[in-house]
Amino acid sequence: MTYTFPITRTQHPKPKPNWDNLGFANYFTDHMFVMHYDEGQGWHDGKIVPHEPITIEPASCVLHYAQMMFEGLKAYKTPGGSVQLFRPDMNLKRMNNTNLRMCIPAMPEDLFIEAVRAIVQADADWVPSGAGTALYVRPFIFADEVSFSVLPAKHYRFMIILSPVGSYYAANDGGLSATRIYVEDEFIRAAPGGTGACKVGGNYAGGMKASEKAMKYHCKDVLWLDAIEHRYVEEIGTSNAFFLIDGEVITSPLTGTILPGVTRDSVLALLRKWGMKVSERRLSVEELFAASDSGKLQEVFASGTAAVISPIGCLHYEATDTDYAVGNGKVGPVAQRLYDTLYGIQTGSLPDDMHWTVTI
Numbered sequence: 094m095t096y097t098f099p100i101t102r103t104q105h106p107k108p109k110p111n112w113d114n115l116g117f118a119n120y121f122t123d124h125m126f127v128m129h130y131d132e133g134q135g136w137h138d139g140k141i142v143p144h145e146p147i148t149i150e151p152a153s154c155v156l157h158y159a160q161m162m163f164e165g166l167k168a169y170k171t172p173g174g175s176v177q178l179f180r181p182d183m184n185l186k187r188m189n190n191t192n193l194r195m196c197i198p199a200m201p202e203d204l205f206i207e208a209v210r211a212i213v214q215a216d217a218d219w220v221p222s223g224a225g226t227a228l229y230v231r232p233f234i235f236a237d238e239v240s241f242s243v244l245p246a247k248h249y250r251f252m253i254i255l256s257p258v259g260s261y262y263a264a265n266d267g268g269l270s271a272t273r274i275y276v277e278d279e280f281i282r283a284a285p286g287g288t289g290a291c292k293v294g295g296n297y298a299g300g301m302k303a304s305e306k307a308m309k310y311h312c313k314d315v316l317w318l319d320a321i322e323h324r325y326v327e328e329i330g331t332s333n334a335f336f337l338i339d340g341e342v343i344t345s346p347l348t349g350t351i352l353p354g355v356t357r358d359s360v361l362a363l364l365r366k367w368g369m370k371v372s373e374r375r376l377s378v379e380e381l382f383a384a385s386d387s388g389k390l391q392e393v394f395a396s397g398t399a400a401v402i403s404p405i406g407c408l409h410y411e412a413t414d415t416d417y418a419v420g421n422g423k424v425g426p427v428a429q430r431l432y433d434t435l436y437g438i439q440t441g442s443l444p445d446d447m448h449w450t451v452t453i
């Protein structure tokens with residue numbers, strides 16, 4: 094099926110930001126995509142309109158019971174000037190898994206891809222091309238039904254907004270730099286049976302307390318441990334976590350409390366292609382800290398759409414007030430190679446032999 098979405102162009106195009114100093118989600122483009130869902134009618138009336146504040150009834154479910162979900166992907170400018178997406182089919186698949194768990198109606202595959210395509214095309218002059226930059230695409234759905242019943246809603250809104258973003262590592266000319274991470278042993282992100290495998294707002298609201306503690310220890314992010322024993326590593330902030338110990342790359346298995354990252358999946362595919370020893374297995378803090386003590390903890394890095402790969406140079410554990418060293422505290426060769434390869438494929442400066450990119 095092909096869709097056409099009417100476009101209402103803005104009468105007040107915004108001045109473009111300084112492309113060399115974008116930061117993350119500080120600027121939004123001229124337009125946004127909006128579509129409604131009504132029971133019996135399905136998703137309907139998708140359209141592109143100027144990016145501006147929306148009206149919402151104060152009694153809408155989402156404002157009280159958080160029935161919502163979101164996704165995150167990026168559009169990249171290639172050296173030839175075209176624009177491409179990285180594995181948008183994976184975002185659609187994850188979106189529908191989240192929707193199923195949150196009692197939100199499913200999104201047809203071609204409708205999602207066409208909507209992303211249409212809004213990125215409409216604002217194609219906002220896709221930056223500098224080192225480390227991209228156009229961040231944020232699709233989200235929320236229940237806009239007026240109801241205080243704690244029941245799945247019958248009306249939803251789907252929107253896509255866009256933000257040109259810079260490198261996560263602005264301080265380092267777009268290159269990687271290693272950061273300090275706080276190992277959280279009190280608060281948890283997700284418990285078995287909960288919504289940890291879904292991209293839903295509630296997961297993040299509940300995690301802010303730990304981010305506050307991380308800042309107190311001058312750490313950039315939180316390493317989450319499992320909810321039952323507070324012992325097994327799960328994720329780093331809003332990224333998946335990888336540990337290189339004595340030649341083995343370890344990441345948590347997708348147990349239902351981990352967000353199945355598109356970048357995680359891509360990292361695993363590349364590492365396996367490169368013939369590295371890769372394990373999706375549980376890793377306890379005892380094993381992790383012992384590896385650091387014996388000098389076998391070679392690298393730690395996080396993977397996610399926002400930063401692609403974030404190398405970690407040090408782990409701080411509050412319970413024993415200890416700093417655990419990672420390698421030499423600098424960006425490791427595996428993290429660097431993954432970043433260069435992934436960002437190269439994403440931006441079209443390296444051949445896409447994995448068939449991951451989709452031209453807009």
Ligand SMILES: *Cc1c(COP(=O)(O)O)cnc(C)c1O
Pocket residue numbers: 165292328330331332333352353354355356357396397398399
């Ligand atoms: C989005 C997200 C990730 C990374 O997923 P990508 O698809 O790689 O961007 C990992 N963990 C959490 C909690 C997330 O929200």
